Amino acid sequence: MATTLVAVGGKGTNPKTTLYVGGLEESVNEATLHAAFLPFGEIKEVNMPIDHATGTHRGFGFVEYEEKDDAAAAIDNMNNAELFGRVLKVNYAQPMKIKGGDKGWSHLxxxxxxxxxxxxxxxxxxxxxxxxxxxxxxxxxxxxxxxxxxxxxxxxxxxxxxx
CATH class of the missing domain: 1.20.5 (Single alpha-helices involved in coiled-coils or other helix-helix interfaces)
Structure with a gap:
């Protein structure tokens, strides 16, 4: 398997520790996502936005690590990996520019x-x-x-x- 070159830093001085995980199968929940990404380091938070119309997740989620090196290792190992028969797209999450910077205010x-x-x-x-x-x-x-x-x-x- 080929290795993916991963940039460890983020924009500005803030290291990237939050990952976007796309292509999730419908039965995947936060506990499953947490368990899949736990081997790469200490996880701070797992979040899967819910579609209010259907009450299910929207096919993607976010995994936030304590350390930037753990996030880089997770991208290196989990991008294009398979979870429940679906190929995952894993990369650094983009900051929510409109809704309040890196963390965002959408949950507040x-x-x-x-x-x-x-x-x-x-x-x-x-x-x-x-x-x-x-x-x-x-x-x-x-x-x-x-x-x-x-x-x-x-x-x-x-x-x-x-x-």
């Missing part, structure tokens, strides 16, 4: 990021107040500089008249 309620949103609003408000104070301080300094210049000019003019 809508209000799950409320605290972060409120913190961002408060930080933005503080930054606006800081910039407003900076503009006010610059204006006061400019006015003070103009007043000092006017006083110096008046003093020069008064000194010129006295001589």
């Amino acid at each position: 309620p809508v209000w799950a990021d409320t605290d972060k949103y409120i913190e961002e609003l408060e930080a933005e408000k503080e930054m606006d107040e800081y910039e407003k104070e900076q503009r006010k301080a610059a204006l006061v300094a400019k006015e003070a500089g103009a007043a000092v210049a006017a006083a110096a000019a008046a003093a020069d003019e008064g000194g010129a008249k006295a001589s």
Whole structure:
């Protein structure tokens, strides 16, 4: 059997530990998927999205390993392997760009990021107040500089008249 060259790193600085497993047979469940991928390392999580219309999985799942080397070994050994008569397609899972980065928010309620949103609003408000104070301080300094210049000019003019 030919070996597959597997890149161990992911995009950016985050190592890839989550795998996409496609081509799953209908009777495969999370326990079966876990058991099939367990020989390659410690598994953090197994997830198989459910089709709400049929109540069954959608033919693919995700396996997340603790270590990136374990994920690479699983891809090397399980891509194009057979499970329950179906050929598997195994590769690194792509981050959910629209739904919130590497982990995604699809499994979280809508209000799950409320605290972060409120913190961002408060930080933005503080930054606006800081910039407003900076503009006010610059204006006061400019006015003070103009007043000092006017006083110096008046003093020069008064000194010129006295001589």
